[in-house]
Amino acid sequence: MKWEKAKVLVLGTFHMxxxxxxxxxxxxTEIQELVSKLAEFQPxxxxxxxIPEDSEFVNEKYKQYKLATYKLExxxxxxxxxxLGLRMGHEQIYPTDWMGESEMDYSEVESWAKENQPELLNxxxxxxxxxxxxDSKSILDYYKELNNPSWLNMLHKMYVNVARIGDFNNYxxxxxxxxxxxxxLIMFANLTRLxxxxxxxxxxxxxxxxxxxxxxxxxxxxxxxxxxxxxxxx
Numbered sequence: 001m002k003w004e005k006a007k008v009l010v011l012g013t014f015h016m017x018x019x020x021x022x023x024x025x026x027x028x029t030e031i032q033e034l035v036s037k038l039a040e041f042q043p044x045x046x047x048x049x050x051i052p053e054d055s056e057f058v059n060e061k062y063k064q065y066k067l068a069t070y071k072l073e074x075x076x077x078x079x080x081x082x083x084l085g086l087r088m089g090h091e092q093i094y095p096t097d098w099m100g101e102s103e104m105d106y107s108e109v110e111s112w113a114k115e116n117q118p119e120l121l122n123x124x125x126x127x128x129x130x131x132x133x134x135d136s137k138s139i140l141d142y143y144k145e146l147n148n149p150s151w152l153n154m155l156h157k158m159y160v161n162v163a164r165i166g167d168f169n170n171y172x173x174x175x176x177x178x179x180x181x182x183x184x185l186i187m188f189a190n191l192t193r194l195x196x197x198x199x200x201x202x203x204x205x206x207x208x209x210x211x212x213x214x215x216x217x218x219x220x221x222x223x224x225x226x227x228x229x230x231x232x233x234x
Contacts, residue, residue, distance in 0.1 A: 005198035008191060008218055009041055009227040012146045012211030013076045019133060022074055030139035034233075035083045037140065041232050043203035045194050046085050048077045049210070050095035052190070059092050081205050096190035096204065102179030109176045113165045124161045128154060140233065147229035152212035159213070184210055188217035195224060 016022055022031070050058055058077065064070035065082045072078045081093055113121040131145040145151060159180065165173030187210065194202055206214065218226045 006195045006200040006202070006224040007227050008195075008202045008204065008224045009043070009229060009232070010204045010206060010211045010215045010218070011038070011143070011229050012152070012208035013080070013205055014133065014142070014146060015207065016074050016076045016079055019074075022079075027139060031079050032083070033138075034140050034143060035080060035087065037232050038080070038084055038203060039087050041203060041227070042201055043084070043088060043090075044199070044201045045094055045203070046081050046088075046090060047094045047096045047191055047194060047202055047204040047206075048081050049097045049187075049206045050077060051097045051099055052095050055092075055095050058095060062093050076205060084203070094194055096187050096194070097206075098183050098186035098190075100179070100182070102176055104172070104175035106176050106180075109162065109165055109173055112172050117165060120164060124158055124164075128158055144230060144233050146208045147211070147233060149228070149230075152208075152215070155209060156212045156216070159209075181213070184213040185217065187214050188221070191218070192221070192223055200224075 021027060048058070061070055061078070062082055062085060065072065065078070066086055072082060077093070085093055110121070131142065131151065133139075133142045159177070162173040162177050163171075187204075187206065191202060191204055191214070194200070204214065215226060218224060
């Protein structure tokens, strides 16, 4: 099977439930604008940041949405994924995430570094700025920032350098990072399992912190053509 012609677009997103005011008419119109841009990609499948064990749960909601008996909750999976799926006539949504237990939380790694390696932590965070959604910024423009290659490279650089936290035989950063990369590798592997033909066009809606890593895994695997989100958002 020739998979090199299959196309995958990894869309870095923000978690909408963390923001107020997205139910306003203005913001809902902006979300519809985003969906219209993504529809130009003509995805054959939409994958989302949800574990496969919740497939029945999310697709029951999607079924009810198609029947107009479910009001979309403030979550990017529903607000963007469901709307786009309906528009494209898709029968289902595809969860591809994994959430096993980690040896240490990121907050614990950060706390350890603040106490034991503050200079290294400052170096890792140097010039690291997280884009914010402001009242004057549209949803589409915010997605452009979250999917800008320069921002994503900076994000990837930060995660790689977390591995330096700790010391010989005391790999503090790796206690979290090994879980983080395993999770993203599983997302990558699950995405490849959705490729059934060279005509496949998969859109993966995932938190921006994951997008750069999964994007790189897909590129390095060479099993598909990885599409830059800005080619459709711009």
